[in-house]
Amino acid sequence: MDDPLLRCENLVRRYRDRVAVAGVGFDIARGEVYGLLGPNGAGKTTTISMVAGILRPDAGSILVEGLPVTTGAGPAKQLIGLVPQDIALYPDLSAVENLQFFGRLQNLDGSRLQQRIDAVLEVVGLADRAHDRIDDYSGGMKRRANIAVGLLHQPHLLILDEPTVGVDPQSRNQILESIETLGGEGLSVLYTTHYMEEAERLCDRVGIIDAGKIVAEGTRRELVALVGAHDRVHVSVSGDAAALAARCRTIAGVIEVHQTDSRLEIVSDDAGRVLAPVVEAADVEGVAVTGVDVREPDLEAVFLHLTGKALRD
Amino acid sequence: MRRLRIVVAFVSVVLRGVVRDRTALFFMVALPVAIIVIIGATFGGVQRLDVGVVTHDRGVVATALVDTLRSAKGVRVHTYANLESMRRAVRRNAIAAGIDLPPGLDLQTAGSGVIQLPFVTNRATSGSFPARNIVDDALGRVGARIAAARLAVTATGVSFPDALGAAGTVARRSPGVAVATRDVGSGRTTTLSRFSLTAPQNLVLFVFISAAASSAAIVRMRRAGLLRRSLASPVSAGMLTLGVAAGWFAIAVAQSLIIIGVGALVFGVDWGDPLGAAVLVAVYAFVGAGVGLLTGALARDPDRVGAIAPVVGIVLGALGGCMIPLEFFPPTMRAIAHAVPQYWAVTAWQRLVFNGDGLAGIAAPVAVLVVFAAGFLTLATVALRRDVMQA
CATH class of the missing domain: 3.40.190.10 (Periplasmic binding protein-like II)
Structure with a gap:
């Protein structure tokens, strides 16, 4: 990738004898939402901690906008916003007071700080509860306030570590919409989650990490192709199903067709491309289509294929 | 300038937390004043x-x-x-x-x-x-x-x-015999308030207890990931530790000033040489900050800290002469008392309040307190840094 916003190269981190991250490398482009998926203990949190400048890598390099990320007070940290998995806010203080504190750590002060506080509270939908104590917030509101702190100093890269854990569907949707909006406005996002549908919805690209290494990376479709998974179109018909199956096998893009009584399962690389020809074939054969169900292989299938089904602690 | 702003931000956030915590306020202000009054009224002397x-x-x-x-x-x-x-x-x-x-x-x-x-x-x-x-x-x-x-x-x-x-x-x-007295050296010439015996001892006792007990807040900050999040800002681990330590230093100084102010204004306690008292308050506040930071960096359960720290503080305070005057200690206990910072703080306050000594007179105990503060703060910095900078 030319001129990425974030470039991580060959990151290594050991804890005594255990290697938590063993040569992780990935790039994130400007405005790209990159999902980092992996089972528990795969090295996600360690990788994020290194990218956020909390943890020093034993080897490798991290550059944001070409600036090296260090654990010191270097300028690269001002380009990064971290939204940790925990609600890292002072519970006795209000949202505004929390934002004032973290804003000052980010070199913001005075009217500039106040403007940013107003703006981020608007983004996360907490403007009307700005002066309430965090303790008095619901779980979803705490999550949104947690995100507001990460956005406060207008970072170029936002790191979101499982930001929707334990929130109600409304708050979750609000959070995801906010991230989509921010991504659309050019903010780069490094996103970790255990919810595959979130990654599918938000992420332009996904890296799957296991045992401290990136085992696969790409768009959803690239990952699906990588593991050899295909779309499946299930068609219920009334009429000569065998004749329709035979005709469908001649359609370009169809890999194979399985027929069981009045049901056909059509395997294809791209269900959207073959759906119309299948309907036309049914028309030609005088078969009535009574139902269609398209199943695309999802990230969960890819994830389980790559990381296995064994339980992780 | 930026470092100062960061320190001020931490001090502000810590003090706000304490002010809004009624339990912390009770232990910081109400209890010490009540103990000073009760013990002073009971043992502090007779007026009529x-x-x-x-x-x-x-x-x-x-x-x-x-x-x-x-x-x-x-x-x-x-x-x-x-x-x-x-x-x-x-x-x-x-x-x-x-x-x-x-x-x-x-x-x-x-x-x-x-x-x-x-x-x-x-x-x-x-x-x-x-x-x-x-x-x-x-x-x-x-x-x-x-x-x-x-x-x-x-x-x-x-x-x-x-x-x-x-x-x-x-x-x-008959005209009485005129007896003229002249004080030489820096001896005290004024009569001490009945509370003068207990107020300094209680200051030493409660500043330590408050610093240790309130460190439960540091454990909560660690567990909530607040310190790690702060480290994701353009702030080094050293600045982070300094900021938190400054917060606990401010708590100790604030509590000392409250006890000194109430003691002087309400109970007529003369705290001795102002410069000596100021230096002693500052140095002992550093000891308190070090103890708070170290406890907060090492402990895992904030509730246990809140429950155990006051007990430990009382035991060390008793050992250091905060409850029974050091003069009453048998030789062995008096030797053991040298191992706790309270002993040196009580000794310094005795010299200021009872002997009327100045800064020079308390130099030795203050120097020992500086060593205690440096030791606690160094250990705390290492422990906190290790805790925060791991995934």
Whole structure:
């Protein structure tokens, strides 16, 4: 990738004898939402901690906008916003007071700080509860306030570590919409989650990490192709199903067709491309289509294929 | 400038948290003041002394003794009909002590023999010793007049009552012997408030307890990931540690100033040389900050910290002389006490408050406190850095 916003190269981190991250490398482009998926203990949190400048890598390099990320007070940290998995806010203080504190750590002060506080509270939908104590917030509101702190100093890269854990569907949707909006406005996002549908919805690209290494990376479709998974179109018909199956096998893009009584399962690389020809074939054969169900292989299938089904602690 | 802003941000956020925590406020302000009042009022000394007298007749000697007692500053004289009723008053602590003036006292004193007067007191009470002094003083004054009257009776043949009355008149008219006192060195010249004994000890005790107990907040900050999140800002681990330490230093200084202010304004405690007191407060606040930071960096359960820290603080405080004066310690305990910072802080306050020493006089204990503070802060920095900078 030319001129990425974030470039991580060959990151290594050991804890005594255990290697938590063993040569992780990935790039994130400007405005790209990159999902980092992996089972528990795969090295996600360690990788994020290194990218956020909390943890020093034993080897490798991290550059944001070409600036090296260090654990010191270097300028690269001002380009990064971290939204940790925990609600890292002072519970006795209000949202505004929390934002004032973290804003000052980010070199913001005075009217500039106040403007940013107003703006981020608007983004996360907490403007009307700005002066309430965090303790008095619901779980979803705490999550949104947690995100507001990460956005406060207008970072170029936002790191979101499982930001929707334990929130109600409304708050979750609000959070995801906010991230989509921010991504659309050019903010780069490094996103970790255990919810595959979130990654599918938000992420332009996904890296799957296991045992401290990136085992696969790409768009959803690239990952699906990588593991050899295909779309499946299930068609219920009334009429000569065998004749329709035979005709469908001649359609370009169809890999194979399985027929069981009045049901056909059509395997294809791209269900959207073959759906119309299948309907036309049914028309030609005088078969009535009574139902269609398209199943695309999802990230969960890819994830389980790559990381296995064994339980992780 | 930026470092100062970060430190101020941490101090502000820590103090806000304390001010909004009623439990923390209780331990920081209300409890120390209450303890100072209770212990000061109980053991800090006596302001008014109640003394009893059994007067079987109204002779000149008895009258002279009662008048002399009544003229003593801070003494209230209660008269009783018989010795038994006065004993009961002593047992009830209604009076600190009493003296029985038997019938025919004038006649007895006119002779040359020794007269014995029953004196009743309860030595377990704090007023017993001062009451004995007051009565001794009164007997000494009247005794001088009796001696003069006896001499006059022998020399002139006047009656003893007339001679005793004349001796009293002469004593009142004679100019007293002027005794000039001059203090040398930096000795204290003012009378200490009754609370002066306990207020410094309680300051040392409670600043330590508050610093250790409030470190539960640091454990919560660690567990919530607040420190890690702060480290994701353009802030180094060193600045982060400095900021948190500054917050706990501010708590210790604020609590010290509250106790000193209330002690001085409400209870009349003289805290001694201002410069020495300021240095001692600052150094001991660093000790408190170090203890708070170290406890907060090492502990895992904030509730346990809140429960255990006050107990540990009380034990160390007792060992350091915060409850019983160090002078009462046996040699072995006194040697062990050197191992706790409270001992050095109490010693320094004693020198400031009781001896009237200045900064030079407390240099040695302050130097030891500096070593304690440096040790605690260094260990805390290492522990906190290790905790925060791991995934």
